[in-house]
Amino acid sequence: MKDIASWALETAKLRGASLAEARIVDERHRALATKNGRIGSAADAESLGIGIRVIADGAFGFAATDNLTREGVEACAARAVDIAKASATVKSQELRMAPEPAHKAEWASPCKIDPFSIPIENNLELLFAIDAALRRNKGVTLAEANMNFRRYEQWFYSTEGSEIHQTVVTSGAGYAAHSYEGTEIQKRSYPNSFGGQYQNRGYELIEELKLLEHAPRVAEEAVALHSAAQCPEGTYDIVLDSSQLSLQIHESIGHPIELDRVLGMEANFAGTSFLTLDKLRTLRYGSEIVNAVADATEAHGPGLGTFAYDDEGVAAQRTPIITNGLFTGYLSSRDTAAAIGATRSGGCLRAESWNRLPIVRMTNVSVLPGDKPLTFEELIASTDRGVLMETNRSWSIDDKRYNFQFGCEIGWEIVGGKRGRMLKNPSYSGITTEFWNSMDAICSRDQWTLWGTPNCGKGQPQQVMGTGHGAAPARFRNIAVGTAYKGSS
Amino acid sequence: MLSREIAASIFDRLRRLTSAEEIELLVAGSRSALTRFANNTIHQNMEEESQHISVRVSLGGRTARATTNKYDDESLRRVVQSAEALARVQQEDPDLLPLPTPQEVEANAEGSGAVHVNRYFEETAGLTPQQRAAGVAQMVDIARRYALTCAGIFSSAQVVEGIFNSRGVSDWYEQTLAEVSITMLGDSSSGWQKANAPDVAQLDPARMAEIAAEKTIASRKPVELPPGKYTVILEPSAVLDAVGFMFWDFGGSALLEQRSFLNDRIGTQLFGPNITVWDDVYHPLQCGVPFDGEGMKRHRVKLIENGVVREVTYARSSAMRMKQSPLAGKVGPVIATGHGFSLPNEIGEAPMNIVFAGPVSGEAQPVEQMIASTERGILVTRLWYIREVDPYDKMLTGMTRDGTFLVEDGKIRGGIRNFRFNQSLIPMLQSVEAMSEPVRASGEESMDMVVPAMKVRDFNFTETTKF
Numbered sequence: 031m032k033d034i035a036s037w038a039l040e041t042a043k044l045r046g047a048s049l050a051e052a053r054i055v056d057e058r059h060r061a062l063a064t065k066n067g068r069i070g071s072a073a074d075a076e077s078l079g080i081g082i083r084v085i086a087d088g089a090f091g092f093a094a095t096d097n098l099t100r101e102g103v104e105a106c107a108a109r110a111v112d113i114a115k116a117s118a119t120v121k122s123q124e125l126r127m128a129p130e131p132a133h134k135a136e137w138a139s140p141c142k143i144d145p146f147s148i149p150i151e152n153n154l155e156l157l158f159a160i161d162a163a164l165r166r167n168k169g170v171t172l173a174e175a176n177m178n179f180r181r182y183e184q185w186f187y188s189t190e191g192s193e194i195h196q197t198v199v200t201s202g203a204g205y206a207a208h209s210y211e212g213t214e215i216q217k218r219s220y221p222n223s224f225g226g227q228y229q230n231r232g233y234e235l236i237e238e239l240k241l242l243e244h245a246p247r248v249a250e251e252a253v254a255l256h257s258a259a260q261c262p263e264g265t266y267d268i269v270l271d272s273s274q275l276s277l278q279i280h281e282s283i284g285h286p287i288e289l290d291r292v293l294g295m296e297a298n299f300a301g302t303s304f305l306t307l308d309k310l311r312t313l314r315y316g317s318e319i320v321n322a323v324a325d326a327t328e329a330h331g332p333g334l335g336t337f338a339y340d341d342e343g344v345a346a347q348r349t350p351i352i353t354n355g356l357f358t359g360y361l362s363s364r365d366t367a368a369a370i371g372a373t374r375s376g377g378c379l380r381a382e383s384w385n386r387l388p389i390v391r392m393t394n395v396s397v398l399p400g401d402k403p404l405t406f407e408e409l410i411a412s413t414d415r416g417v418l419m420e421t422n423r424s425w426s427i428d429d430k431r432y433n434f435q436f437g438c439e440i441g442w443e444i445v446g447g448k449r450g451r452m453l454k455n456p457s458y459s460g461i462t463t464e465f466w467n468s469m470d471a472i473c474s475r476d477q478w479t480l481w482g483t484p485n486c487g488k489g490q491p492q493q494v495m496g497t498g499h500g501a502a503p504a505r506f507r508n509i510a511v512g513t514a515y516k517g518s519s
Numbered sequence: 520m521l522s523r524e525i526a527a528s529i530f531d532r533l534r535r536l537t538s539a540e541e542i543e544l545l546v547a548g549s550r551s552a553l554t555r556f557a558n559n560t561i562h563q564n565m566e567e568e569s570q571h572i573s574v575r576v577s578l579g580g581r582t583a584r585a586t587t588n589k590y591d592d593e594s595l596r597r598v599v600q601s602a603e604a605l606a607r608v609q610q611e612d613p614d615l616l617p618l619p620t621p622q623e624v625e626a627n628a629e630g631s632g633a634v635h636v637n638r639y640f641e642e643t644a645g646l647t648p649q650q651r652a653a654g655v656a657q658m659v660d661i662a663r664r665y666a667l668t669c670a671g672i673f674s675s676a677q678v679v680e681g682i683f684n685s686r687g688v689s690d691w692y693e694q695t696l697a698e699v700s701i702t703m704l705g706d707s708s709s710g711w712q713k714a715n716a717p718d719v720a721q722l723d724p725a726r727m728a729e730i731a732a733e734k735t736i737a738s739r740k741p742v743e744l745p746p747g748k749y750t751v752i753l754e755p756s757a758v759l760d761a762v763g764f765m766f767w768d769f770g771g772s773a774l775l776e777q778r779s780f781l782n783d784r785i786g787t788q789l790f791g792p793n794i795t796v797w798d799d800v801y802h803p804l805q806c807g808v809p810f811d812g813e814g815m816k817r818h819r820v821k822l823i824e825n826g827v828v829r830e831v832t833y834a835r836s837s838a839m840r841m842k843q844s845p846l847a848g849k850v851g852p853v854i855a856t857g858h859g860f861s862l863p864n865e866i867g868e869a870p871m872n873i874v875f876a877g878p879v880s881g882e883a884q885p886v887e888q889m890i891a892s893t894e895r896g897i898l899v900t901r902l903w904y905i906r907e908v909d910p911y912d913k914m915l916t917g918m919t920r921d922g923t924f925l926v927e928d929g930k931i932r933g934g935i936r937n938f939r940f941n942q943s944l945i946p947m948l949q950s951v952e953a954m955s956e957p958v959r960a961s962g963e964e965s966m967d968m969v970v971p972a973m974k975v976r977d978f979n980f981t982e983t984t985k986f
Contacts, residue, residue, distance in 0.1 A: 063865050066776060069609055070865035074601040075586035079569060091648075092565040096588045109566055116648035117554070117561040120656050151608040171777040174865070210777040215910040295557045297670035298702040298711075299963065301903075301920075304985075385567045424906040426939070428918045433939055433984035435916050437908050455909065459939070459982060490555050490672050490700075491565075514908045514916060514941050517748065517979045 031195075035187035037100050038082045041107035043189060047084040047114065049127070050107070051188040053341060054080045054098075055384035060146065063176040064157040066165065070174065072150075079384035082110045083342075087118035088125050090365075092387035126368035128375045130344045132191030137338035140328070141199040141232035145179035148233050153177050156241065157205075163245035164207045169253030175205035176225060177236065178484075182383075184341075192343040200334065200496065201235045202228030202484060205245070207252040216255035216454065218439055220244045222273045223422050228482030228496060231332045251440055254452060261441050261456035263512030267416035268458055269409060269505045272473075274438055275397070276481035276499035277422045282462040283315075283322055284395040284497065286431035287351055287359070288378075289366040291390075299490050301429025304462070305357065307370060315357040316466030319400065322352040324361055326377060326393035331480040333498020335393030342388060344377040351395065355467070363390050382493035389489050396500030399478040406477055406503050416444040417511055419456045424514070427462075435459040437514050457514035465506060473502040520548040520679055521570045523691045529572060529590060530683040536599045539576035539606070541618045543684040545812070545861055546572055550644075551676035554651040559659045559668050561652060570679075575862060576602045577618065580611035582863055616835050618684045619813055627855055632819030633809060634801045638717040639677070643695035646675040646719055658701055658728040665732045671701035675719060680808045688814040694806060698961070699724045702921060703731040707986070708741060708934050710734025711901055711921035713756060713961050717806060734900060734922035738934025743983055744925065746938065750896035750952075751978040752889045752926065755960035755970050757902045757919075763873075763965020764905065765913050765944050769798075769822055770858070771837035772867025774850055780913045780945075781828055785850045790826040790948040793878060797821055798832060798858070798870030804959040804969045805872045812861030820856050822870060826949075834859025834868040874969040875957045884953045889974040891929040892953070897938070897980075898924040898931060905964045913944040917964075918984065938980035950976045 035052040042050035056078045063070035079096035080103060091114025095106040157175040164173035180200040187193055204226015206219040221227045221239055229235050270278065286303040290296055305313070316322075326335055326346035337346055342364055349359040362372060363379035381388035410418065424437035441456030442449045460468075480500040487494055521529075526546045534542060548570030555563040573586040576599070583605030587598040619627075651673045662669035674697065681691040698715035699722050711734070712727040753761070765780065773779035781789075798820045800809050809817050813835060821829050830851035833841065838855040841847055858868040877883055890898060900922030908914040919937045926932065954971040961967045 065865055068612055068614075069582075069863050072583040072605045072609065072863055073585065074583075074598075074605060075571075075573075076598075077571065077586075077588050079588065089561065090563060092563070094565070094567040094569070096569045106568075113552075113564045113566060113648045116652040117564040119649075119652050120556065120559075120561045120659055122558065122560045149608070150605055154608060208776075208778055210782055210911075213911055215778060215780075215782075217910075293558070294668065294670060294704070295562055297557055297704060297709075298555075298672060298700055385569050387563060387565045389563070424908045424916065426904045426906045426916045426918070428937060428939070428984045428986075429903055429920055430984075430986055432986070433918070433982060435939060435941075435982075437916075457908065461985070490563075491551070491553050491567075491674070513981055514914070516941065516981045518912070518914060518941065518943065 031185040032187065034080065034098055034103055035185065037103040038080060038107040039187060039189050041104040042082065042084045042111055045108055045111035047086045047111050049085040049189055051083045051342060052080055053384060054185045057180065057182045057383060060179045062153050062157060064161045065174050066172060067161055077383065080106065081381065081384045081387065082107050083387055084110045084114050085125055086111045086114035089114050089117035089121050090125065091117055094385040125365060127364040128367040128372060130364060130375060133339060133343055133345065134193045135338060136195045138197040139199055139230040139336065140332055143233035145199065145201050145233040146181065159242055160205050160245050163242060164249045167249035167253055169209050170207045170249050171210045172208035177203040186343055188343055194339045194343055196338055198230050198337065199232055200228060200230050201233055202226055202482065203236050203239060203241060207249045209252045209256065211256045214256055216252050218248045218252040219421055220248045222481060223439065225484060228334055228484045229332045230334060230336050255440060255454045258452040258454040261417065261453040261512050263516055265508050266511045267413055267505060267507050268509045268511060269413060269416055269418045269444065269503060271420040272479045272501040272503050273481055274419055274422050275501035275504055277425055278436065279395060279397055279499045279501055280483055280497060281425060281427045282431060282434055283351065284392040287361050288390045289360040289362040292360065293366060293369055300488055304430045304432055309357055311356065311358055313357040314355055314467060315352045315463055316355045317469050318355045319472060320352050320355050320466050320469055321398040322396065323398065324349045324351050324393050324395045330394050333394035333480045334482040334484060334496030335498040340377045340379045341381045342379045344375045347377045349376045361390055361392060366390060380495055382495055386493040391488065391495045392497040394498035394500065399475045399502040400472040402474065404471065404473045406473055409471055409473055409503055409505060410444055410449055411447040413444045413447060413505060417453065417456060418442045418444055418449060432461050434462065435513060455515060458509050458511050459513040460509055468506045468508060469504055470507055472504040478502040520550055521546055523681060526681050527683060532595055533574060533599055534685060536596055537576055539578050539603055541577040541685050543575040543618055544572060546681040549676055549678045553672055553674040554648065554655055555672050556655050557670035559662055561655055564648065574598050574602050576606050577615065578603065578606045580613065580615050581606040581609040582615055614836050614840055618686045619688055619815060620686045621688055624688055624815055628816040631816050632801060633816045636801055636809060638694035638806055640695050640718040643675050643697045643717065643719040644677040646697065654724045657725045661725060661728040661732060662703060665736065667703045667705050667732055667735055669701055669703050669728065673724065674698045682810065682814040684814060690810050690814050692808045696806060697722055699727055701728050701731050703735040705735045705739060708735050708738040709921045715961050737931060738922055738924060741934035741936045743936045746980045746982050748977040748979055750893060750974065750976045752886060752893065752896060752898045752974050753972060754886065754900050755958055755972050756962040757899045758973050759960045759968045759970045760902045760905055760962035760964040761915060762944060764907055764915055766873060767869050769831045769870050770868040771831055771833040771841045774831065774846060775837065775840055775844060780911050785828050788826050789828050789945060790823060791951050792825045793951055793954065794823055794826045794948050795876035796823040797874045798872055799874045800872040802874045802969055805874065806967065807872050811857045811859045813859055815855055815857035817857040820870065832856045832858035832868045832870050837867050871966055875971055877956045877971060878954045883956045885955050886972050889953050890926050890931060893926045894928060896926045898926050901962065908941060914941060915944065916941045936986060937984050939982040940979055941981045942979045947975055952976055
């Protein structure tokens with residue numbers, strides 16, 4: 031791979047690039063899914079190619095190809111420089127990059143059991159067992175189960191001297207029971223909605239999820255929702271389970287702190303951010319118990335945002351984002367860090383694969399657990415009147431990341447510290463900073479889970495990235511509940 | 520990029536490598552480029568050339584797929600073996616049909632409305648980084664003239680898709696597509712425009728920049744209105760991004776699995792009598808491949824007629840299963856309409872080339888006329904971050920964005936702070952008071968469509984945001 035990269039880097043330099051990076055990726059996926067007793071998906075895919083990013087005439091250019099002959103790679107590098115020079119005809123200032131020493135490194139994500147070594151029959155046997163368990167409940171009209179595995183191997187070389195080889199294995203699985211009855215379709219998922227739980231680990235994750243054991247409860251709840259009371263509208267204290275809170279973190283902390291958004295670089299598509307530069311270290315983002323980090327290091331856990339080096343060769347770091355409620359950090363790259371006068375990138379530049387140019391992405395953006403012992407049962411017991419919501423069903427937020435609305439699959443009333451009647455179609459809404467400032471309790475480390483969002487979309491052309499979010503169940507006071515159904519008739 | 524001839528030779532090599540009864544090859548390739556700008560600067564600029572082959576085998580009622588972008592002998596052997604290994608371990612699927620033959624494809628295409636379409640333009644395929652940068656420079660000049668900043672994209676692409684199967688089916692499609700999207704930003708407001716076409720000559724970046732700038736200036740210092748039900752005038756992209764969420768339910772598999780909002784609703788007057796919708800890949804304003812994941816030609820399908828849901832789309836297998844199911848006779852015509860996704864898949868089929876029929880002759884109203892006839896309402900440029908809240912009511916939530924205006928007494932009064940909406944598509948499409956002539960439109964949440972602007976009463980805005 032070094033030879034292939036050298037063709038790219040040498041050509042780029044000869045053509046006038048002041049910096050060139052070559053990223054070669056060899057990836058493999060397996061997707062298995064079942065649906066009502068049949069195969070829904072059974073597919074393997076592999077892809078190999080090179081992406082070449084350059085700076086020439088003070089601007090970026092990027093070109094990618096899957097033609098890894100010398101001729102193909104050199105032509106691609108020449109195109110990248112040509113593109114950079116075209117970029118330079120419409121610029122308002124020279125590109126600056128925060129410095130990063132060259133790194134020579136090898137790294138692999140922790141993987142006890144290679145998921146590709148598990149016989150496919152075993153995968154399918156588990157998926158069909160889940161399917162059967164869900165459909166044993168006659169009220170379930172659609173059962174879906176899936177398992178996905180990925181091996182992602184990347185070689186990164188730069189004209190600054192970096193040579194980094196990383197291999198990441200990702201596993202994920204989940205299922206959903208749908209029930210159609212009357213004029214409703216209800217759904218329950220496990221362990222999380224929209225595909226399940228994902229981490230950068232091997233098949234050991236699938237074993238730990240205890241998928242089959244939860245299937246009867248999931249089926250029962252999907253059907254029971256039809257006869258549950260509609261979630262009331264009004265102002266309530268809410269308790270969110272850790273999976274729902276992880277998506278809240280993703281949307282209302284993770285995205286607004288992307289420095290490229292803040293600097294206007296995503297304005298045409300994903301939007302901008304209310305976290306303008308004057309708010310760094312001045313804004314009360316949350317209550318005093320809110321502490322959030324962006325942490326790509328292994329010490330944080332095997333999240334989808336864990337690696338050793340990002341896709342411009344910057345070492346993985348832990349950046350405090352919210353510290354005792356105060357806003358303290360952004361997600362940055364070498365160029366965005368330089369743009370705000372920071373001395374180093376936060377190491378958050380990532381690309382979906384070889385064919386996409388890397389952009390600022392979340393790593394593992396997590397809210398830290400409470401430092402006092404607090405179990406989930408104790409959290410409920412200390413809530414006088416509220417609504418507990420579990421598992422996301424819908425999510426939406428405005429393009430500066432202020433107003434959000436979330437819907438969940440299931441809720442329960444909390445009355446006098448006890449979980450009461452089941453509620454269907456629960457939803458809540460708010461303004462980001464008001465919401466986080468209302469958090470007054472969060473469970474402790476033993477209740478904290480590092481969830482994976484495998485399909486965060488961003489960029490033009492759009493690319494998909496896995497991000498990690500650690501969360502423990504938490505309580506928020508005086509939240510607008512039931513807003514999704516307000517005024518509907 | 521892979522040519523049809525090279526793809527055919529790869530297929531011949533695959534056929535010699537497989538022990539499966541049947542084999543199918545899908546080919547997809549693209550050469551695409553995108554120049555991205557923000558803060559009046561080109562800050563990202565890329566070009567990609569890639570292609571892949573996707574091999575499906577069938578072995579005694581079992582099927583699976585493997586994909587690669589490597590074409591050496593060892594890689595082709597591996598991709599065939601991967602597909603076979605995935606297929607062998609499955610249980611037999613009694614509903615898995617043999618691959619279609621050319622005779623079946625031809626017979627099924629009778630009455631489909633299929634016509635030859637040419638959507639490949641050399642000028643688009645040959646667009647250079649310098650030409651895209653020049654187009655961006657025009658838009659930036661306009662931004663600077665109005666003391667605004669702009670952000671957006673100028674992209675161009677050529678794509679190929681092909682299918683070959685061991686029963687003799689072979690088809691191939693190429694097209695080009697250019698796209699411009701621009702956001703103008705002021706201190707307190709923004710405006711947006713987006714358009715795409717197979718022929719770059721049909722795009723006018725400067726005109727789009729002017730319109731986006733006009734919206735930005737006209738919506739400065741937005742005022743806050745209370746949430747509630749309003750008459751809205753939705754520009755075509757706003758209509759597209761909302762209604763697009765329902766078309767994934769217009770498939771036979773969705774009905775069979777009872778996950779469609781059309782469960783028990785086919786043949787009913789679900790929408791207003793002024794709503795007629797086709798799926799029509801052959802429409803002159805549409806784009807996309809005219810055959811499905813098994814090589815069946817796409818049919819023109821009348822999905823909704825005068826507000827009544829008439830029929831849905833089918834793949835071969837879902838058509839067969841529907842005919843055998845208790846739902847047959849209650850779901851309209853059941854034929855393989857050439858809308859199946861490549862097998863195996865979890866969705867089944869869906870219409871991908873939506874065309875709204877325009878109002879009856881003489882009744883089309885341009886947006887300006889809708890504004891002039893509105894006593895009090897909201898003009899919406901686009902909708903954003905739309906997600907489904909309720910799958911059977913088809914209730915959606917989302918935000919307005921980039922140019923939202925108060926209309927009073929027939930005039931635009933100024934900009935307003937953006938709203939969050941929670942609105943079911945069913946009452947929305949029962950409440951359309953006026954429509955423009957349909958145009959080709961593009962959004963960010965749904966597929967491109969031929970769709971009108973719409974004036975809708977009682978649109979439910981539930982909250983306001985801070986800008």
